[in-house]
Amino acid sequence: MGNRIDRIMMKKTILFWILMAVGTLLAAQTAKDVRYVFTEASDLNLIGKIIEGTSNPYHRVDTTVYKGFTKSENTQVRCSAGLAVLFRTNSTTISVKTEYGYMNHGQNTMGISLRGYDLYIRKDGKWLYAESGVSGRNTPEKNTVIIKNMDSSMKECMLYLPIYSEVKSCLIGVEEGAVIESLESPFRYRIGVFGSSFTHGISTSRPGMSYPMQLMRMTGIQMLNLGCSGNCKMQPYFADVLCDADVDAFLFDCFSNPTVEQIEERLIPFVEKIRKAHPDIPLIFQQTIYRESRNFSVVADEREKQKMEAVEKMMKRVCRKFDNVYFIHPCATSPSHETSVDATHPDDYGYTLWAESIKKDVLDILDKKR
Amino acid sequence: MGNRIDRIMMKKTILFWILMAVGTLLAAQTAKDVRYVFTEASDLNLIGKIIEGTSNPYHRVDTTVYKGFTKSENTQVRCSAGLAVLFRTNSTTISVKTEYGYMNHGQNTMGISLRGYDLYIRKDGKWLYAESGVSGRNTPEKNTVIIKNMDSSMKECMLYLPIYSEVKSCLIGVEEGAVIESLESPFRYRIGVFGSSFTHGISTSRPGMSYPMQLMRMTGIQMLNLGCSGNCKMQPYFADVLCDADVDAFLFDCFSNPTVEQIEERLIPFVEKIRKAHPDIPLIFQQTIYRESRNFSVVADEREKQKMEAVEKMMKRVCRKFDNVYFIHPCATSPSHETSVDATHPDDYGYTLWAESIKKDVLDILDKKR
Incomplete structure (x- = not known):
């Protein structure tokens, strides 16, 4: 009987510390004072471009070089559909801060897809879906937390860019002190x-x-x-x-x-x-x-x-x-x-x-x- | 040889008439002069309501009767999630003209789902997806064609209402002269x-x-x-x-x-x-x-x-x-x-x-x- 109570007490103590640990982590991650440090996505490994060396790195085609497109085609080839940035980080949180040009607001595609981001992380050699997100409709250029509360092990990340928006700058935010570096493409x-x-x-x-x-x-x-x-x-x-x-x-x-x-x-x-x-x-x-x-x-x-x-x-x-x-x-x-x-x-x-x-x-x- | 040419000519003639027929139908359906005649959805068979007899027929709960909801809950129980209208029609086109109250514009759900309509038609005893649509972002209350160019056989239709909008009136439009009538629920x-x-x-x-x-x-x-x-x-x-x-x-x-x-x-x-x-x-x-x-x-x-x-x-x-x-x-x-x-x-x-x-x-x- 004594043993059983001990075990229960022990379980309660462990639970207490787990809750405390989780609570601390939660507080750390969601506190407004998390300081994000930013890296331009194109300074990491930006993959998916059919033509390299465009003057805006997030354009699929350089419209100052290639001519003949209609106005809507011109807009489209500047959108970042199919682009993704590859990086390694040990940050427990990842954010993006985007400077947009054109933004599409169609009703038959999700806002997250048209204007937002999609994060995969490699686990056991496979790309596992992690999180996705988009900035608020009225604050598109605000720093937007995509994921938080991860453990601080080094991770291999692939972040897909918006499919139907023009990105002028895409800053990837990690917490101060964390590593962020380019990841070589495995494709x-x-x-x-x-x-x-x-x-x-x-x-x-x-x-x-x-x-x-x-x-x-x-x-x-x-x-x-x-x-x-x-x-x-x-x-x-x-x-x-x-x-x-x-x-x-x-x-x-x-x-x-x-x-x-x-x-x-x-x-x-x-x-x-x-x-x-x-x-x-x-x-x-x-x-x-x-x-x-x-x-x-x-x-x-x-x-x-x-x-x-x-x-x-x-x-x-x-x-x-x-x-x-x-x-x-x-x-x-x-x-x-x-x-x-x-x-x-x-x-x-x-x-x-x-x-x-x-x-x-x-x-x-x-x-x-x- | 003569026979082969005859067959080719015959095929060409049939193709000509098919194209003519399709062309005529297309012209008839997309012409701006299609006159839609409207029926209030609640005068047909409106299914999916957990509480019948609400003062607004498209509210799931009558918020003049049930009290205690927070503001956002109040808004939500008035939304038409899960409601559908059952009707029979031989119209070759179906439209909706909605008077909205609250409209949700979330970014993690499609506009068609939040504010639009979803049409199924019964075929061989099964509900087959037909079409879906939503009115323009800046003209929400405009008559919106959901489907057109159908044949004119009598069809059993189930039209789902918006999941996250308040509908004050939902007029179902069919072409002038077509039948539209309530369909008994098979559920x-x-x-x-x-x-x-x-x-x-x-x-x-x-x-x-x-x-x-x-x-x-x-x-x-x-x-x-x-x-x-x-x-x-x-x-x-x-x-x-x-x-x-x-x-x-x-x-x-x-x-x-x-x-x-x-x-x-x-x-x-x-x-x-x-x-x-x-x-x-x-x-x-x-x-x-x-x-x-x-x-x-x-x-x-x-x-x-x-x-x-x-x-x-x-x-x-x-x-x-x-x-x-x-x-x-x-x-x-x-x-x-x-x-x-x-x-x-x-x-x-x-x-x-x-x-x-x-x-x-x-x-x-x-x-x-x-």
């Missing part, structure tokens, strides 16, 4: 992904959930996202960018935005131009996905059906005409047809299905190349 | 669901993706959603509402918001009060879910662990003390830990996993009752 190859809103990540909850970013975590292959919502139509001025990109392969989602006429007219010259600049790399074309709007809209159904048929026909010609060209068929629809946000765009899980559906093909093609 | 039983932001549907993409709404489509059981983000703490004034509800069972997600102390103090009196008003119905309590914030925050991990342990202990007492009480364990986490929007709330698919994880338990308990 192999460089695959350029030119695509529509699907590639851009429209309708995701957070920046890391677009299909290229999920595919990157699934495969360890570096994806360089040039998704431009509504604007991936094989325009020659986009091809100019792709010609200059230093990549091991291209993955195209270039049949979601254009009309049948545009596909018939532009596809062959587009491939010719890319192939001339990149004679030896795999060009992987994705058929567009099934849109849930086809469930009941006879117009959407007919339009998409005709487009997909035209794509099948054109891709047969392309595969005959060019070597090292692949045509694959992603699927973002679950059997329940529930994985859509707005009958056009998949939700996070729709994009998971997409990434899973092409993972083997992409790996096989790159392994074949190797 | 059986009435299960009251009192819960946190999880039950409310925070972080969903669209109103139909909260776990109670998904569970309702999966099981055919009518869920009556009293989810109040951050505010489900077994308050006695919420119990007043639940005591008056006409239900066949309750499903509780009442351990996500309160502290350990609140759970220890309030759970037994809460159950006593409900049980007195409803002597014979199943009371199904759900453990709170694993939060992804626990992956790296030691404080969140410890806090949630202690809470879950306290819940396990308290529920043992409740199950001993009361008959017809059940304790079940939902799961909204996938093996990849990717199904979270903000490290607290599941995304659509997390809520799918939640609904799937409790489906059998809920059905078994109700079948046992029957």
Whole structure:
């Protein structure tokens, strides 16, 4: 009996100290006097850029160099979709302080994805989701705590940047005295992904959930996202960018935005131009996905059906005409047809299905190349 | 050879007429002169209300009758989370024109879910996702086309209302000359669901993706959603509402918001009060879910662990003390830990996993009752 009481007392004492320790940690982390020390993200390892050396490091394309974009395309290629910063830190808290240019406020994508950040930390060799966040609607440039209350072991972090905002400066905050340093990229190859809103990540909850970013975590292959919502139509001025990109392969989602006429007219010259600049790399074309709007809209159904048929026909010609060209068929629809946000765009899980559906093909093609 | 040309010509002629037909339909549907005729949603079959006869039909609780709520709770119980309107129509297009009261603009839930609409149409006995939409940010009360270009067969429709806005009037628009009429509910039983932001549907993409709404489509059981983000703490004034509800069972997600102390103090009196008003119905309590914030925050991990342990202990007492009480364990986490929007709330698919994880338990308990 005495022993039992001792054990209970001991348990209570341990619990007391755990609570005290947790309480102290909580106080330390949430106290207003945590002093954050900031490092510009581009001074760490900023990955995901299809073109390096842009005058604003968070722009995907340097619009002072590449010309021909419409106003909305110009805005989009300056957005940081697909960019992530890699760093190591032992800070128990991580914040960001952003200077924004353009900010998108669409209603079919989460604010966290459009304007916010998404943090993964490597654990047992895998990228594990840690936290995500966005600054207040009326205080976008305020220092925003993304995560706090971690232990102080050294961690390998990957922080995805906003998908549909222009970042002029992104300061990563860690607590005073903590280490923050650049982390070498563990991702192999460089695959350029030119695509529509699907590639851009429209309708995701957070920046890391677009299909290229999920595919990157699934495969360890570096994806360089040039998704431009509504604007991936094989325009020659986009091809100019792709010609200059230093990549091991291209993955195209270039049949979601254009009309049948545009596909018939532009596809062959587009491939010719890319192939001339990149004679030896795999060009992987994705058929567009099934849109849930086809469930009941006879117009959407007919339009998409005709487009997909035209794509099948054109891709047969392309595969005959060019070597090292692949045509694959992603699927973002679950059997329940529930994985859509707005009958056009998949939700996070729709994009998971997409990434899973092409993972083997992409790996096989790159392994074949190797 | 002649036959082949004939066939080609025939195909071309058919294609021409299909294109003409589609073109005409498109013109008819998108023309600005489509005249919409409106019916107030509450004059059709408005389902999902835990308390009938509220002075505003789109309020879940009549705040002129039930008192004691804080300001934010008052706002929340007036929001139309979990409400849906059932109707039949042969209109090829459906619109909504909403008069809003309060509107939420949170950044961790899609605008379509907070302020918009989600349309399902019954096909082969199942509710198939059709479309979702929300009015423009600066023109919230404008007539908003949810779907167009459908064929003109009679359809059974279920339109979910906004989860985090107060609706003062919701006019359903169909094209002039089309039929619109109330549809009898195919859902059986009435299960009251009192819960946190999880039950409310925070972080969903669209109103139909909260776990109670998904569970309702999966099981055919009518869920009556009293989810109040951050505010489900077994308050006695919420119990007043639940005591008056006409239900066949309750499903509780009442351990996500309160502290350990609140759970220890309030759970037994809460159950006593409900049980007195409803002597014979199943009371199904759900453990709170694993939060992804626990992956790296030691404080969140410890806090949630202690809470879950306290819940396990308290529920043992409740199950001993009361008959017809059940304790079940939902799961909204996938093996990849990717199904979270903000490290607290599941995304659509997390809520799918939640609904799937409790489906059998809920059905078994109700079948046992029957």
